Amino acid sequence: MLDKLKPAQEETPDIVAADWIAALNGALATGSADDLAVLFAPDGHWRNLFGISWLFATFSGRHSVAAELSQRAGKVRATGFRIDDRALIPRRAVVAGREVIEAVFTFDTSHGPGTGAVRLLPGANGHSVAWTFSTMLDFDSICDAGSARAADGIHARDFAAPDWIEQRQVARAYADREPDVLIVGGGHAGIAAATECKRIGLDVLIVDRARRIGDNWRLRYRGLKLHNKTPVNHFRYLPFPQTFPDYIPKDKIANWLESYVDIMELDFWTETAFEGAAYDETTQRWTVTLQRAEHTRTLHPKHIVLATSVSGTPNNPEIPGIEQFKGRVLHSSKFAAGREWSDRSVVVFGTGTSAHDICQELHAVGADVTMVQRSPTMVVNVEPAQLYDRTYLGDGPPIEVRDILNSGVPLPVMKIAHKLITDEVKRLDAPLLSRLERAGFRLEFGEDGTGWPLKFRSRGGGYYFNVGCSELIADGKIRLIQAADIAGFTADGLALKDGSQLNAELFVLATGYKGLDHLLAKLFGDDVARRVGRVWGFDDTTQELRNMWTRTGQPGLWFTGGAFSQARIYSRFIALQIAAIEAGTLSKHLT
Known part of the structure; x- marks a missing residue:
């Protein structure tokens, strides 16, 4: 394959990136791991965020990358890699102390369109090789392709029908239906996951013990502010206004969460305690016990997302x-x-x-x-x-x-x-x-x-x-x-x-x-806790956070948490996997 790559020296970043992508397409077409291996640096890495196969893992070393990529790309028909210069014109950058050419690309799979990024280094004989290569399904394109926005172009209305607020009140009550997804914890991570699940077409309900949305921030000590700057912490679909300060105070964050839930029309039950749940393998649903004021409510969602924060329990x-x-x-x-x-x-x-x-x-x-x-x-x-x-x-x-x-x-x-x-x-x-x-x-x-x-x-x-x-x-x-x-x-x-x-x-x-995993036995029983294992901290095999944003050893149980940026980036992958499971294109069990 090296003869298909032009020397990188004196070439502009866009040409170098285009040549490498063309060589990648050629190597994938042959299905040869050897052809792929020469396209990666000896210390190259591939991070797959459910882009090529339903897998969240990082592979390191050119031969490991090539073997995994050649095997998995064929199964999902990953083809048509192309530079996405509308998103980013390929450019020179310094990453981890090394000068690279950085580019964003798109591609096609049987699961839907994908996107990713590559960082190229000069290789042997002046040919460029990939140091980092990442792939993910393009959530926004998938949702846009399947969306059916309500036709509101006609002003005519049925004045006898329930209006918008009445419809929202009925929807929030869940009197005549079960949610597809129950999210336990109404902080930024739970809200982000609910937003993405709703966008992809899932029926999702958030429950939280707090009296008011945002109280997990509002009720903390007076001097609390976010310690990283506002541009890092934006929410999807509704970024913070430019008038927000660099470091956002806790009460401003609390009010933003409350407003975001309202604007995104998320179903949210406050003053609701999640008492525990049991999974029925036959119906593939949970039986969930919720305590709301003086009343006990039982729900039967297909999926539970535990969003009680990686640092939520004192x-x-x-x-x-x-x-x-x-x-x-x-x-x-x-x-x-x-x-x-x-x-x-x-x-x-x-x-x-x-x-x-x-x-x-x-x-x-x-x-x-x-x-x-x-x-x-x-x-x-x-x-x-x-x-x-x-x-x-x-x-x-x-x-x-x-x-x-x-x-x-x-x-x-x-x-x-x-x-x-x-x-x-x-x-x-x-x-x-x-x-x-x-x-x-x-x-x-x-x-x-x-x-x-x-x-x-x-x-x-x-x-x-x-x-x-x-x-x-x-x-x-x-x-x-x-x-x-x-x-x-x-x-x-x-x-x-x-x-x-x-x-x-x-x-x-x-x-x-305490971390997310300490609640498992209490809320779900010892068997579920053993099946899931540790949550958070890095797994030596996948090089990713344990049990976060991916299927766990317990079907129908998911975890989310972390910083604002992590919730923004990774929540969509929970939604994608759940939607694929409900569509029958992905097993609930890890494989």
Whole structure:
């Protein structure tokens, strides 16, 4: 196949990309893994997001990529790869420290149209080879092709018929039908999944314990804002207005969620507790018990999407001796405002983002604050922290194209890129980090120095975006002690190993949250929990997050969560798979 590739030297990016795509089509036509292998770098990767086969996995190494691609492309008749210069004119870029030619492409499969991205490197004899190659089904094209928008062009109406609001009230009641999909959890991830399921034609209902849509943000501590910039966090179909601030406050997010649900006409039950569910293999439906005020409601959806957040259930660890303390003990999720603690002593256990924000708020109202560090933590100033999201910042293509490019970065390349960014961040933040270490703060920067995004994907926390609390700690205005310095608890606070006593009226446990999988046995039983296994964190085989946005070991049970950008990008794949299962083109079981 190499003779079909023109030398990349002196060629423009569009020619290089077009030549590589032509060679790819030729190799796929032969069905030869050997012909495909020469098109990929020795350390090349293919990330398949349900684009070629119903599989979510990354393959690494040219021979592994070629073997898998040749086998799977034939089964779904993946053909007609072509550069999509309407989305992105092929361009030179630097990714993970390497100069590449970056292009977006489209293609055809028996499952529907696809899209993806490729990043090319100069190869042997001047021929270009793919370093990263990603494929996904084109959700928007699939939905547009199958849509049947209601014909509202005629103004004539039946004045005796129910109007729009009456129709919405009837639809939300589910008095005479069952939802195809029940989404448990009405935060941004659940709402995003519901939006995509509805768009593809599924009947979907969201349930949440909260009294009001958005309360999962609205009821958190006063100073909370998003710690990455607005362009990263847009919702599909309805991006934030340009008037929104760079870092959106929690109440503004809460109100946006409420408005989004209304505008997208999503069926949403508030003040509804999901008590558990059992799956019937014969009917292939769940029996779900919901508690609504004083009434119990039973539903029989075909699918359940658990969207209770990867960090949604407070982790209240067993702390030996804490029962000796006679003051108040609150988990950070229950800490609403620092004002009532003005001029009082508070100890905050933890050094993640919530712990820092709460300490800073308490200090601002005049409280005497002590932070207890339990384990080393990454600290990064909030502006340098945005370097990890630079795909979305500044001028460039529309967010839909940026999502294709971003999701096309496989885990091994992401690790390289993030290590380089973390090194840059540490250099920019060096003065502050030195001051923190002198104050006794223990720092770390993720596995192999890869920074906060992979810490979030592996453990859901362990970092802080500094917006001023680190300076307070470095200056001694917020007291810092290590958990190892505590000898025990007393009625009035802490006894320290140096013989001193630290009095307090409140302990705040900023000890993080439990993951999605901890609820499985409680809500679905031990058998389901065993079938599903761990949720979140990377799987060594697929190099993807475990059980997220894909079929699980339990038919009809799905998981979603993560950052705003993750919900935006990956929710469509849940909708695609469920729609394919209902159409009979995809098994409920993993194969």
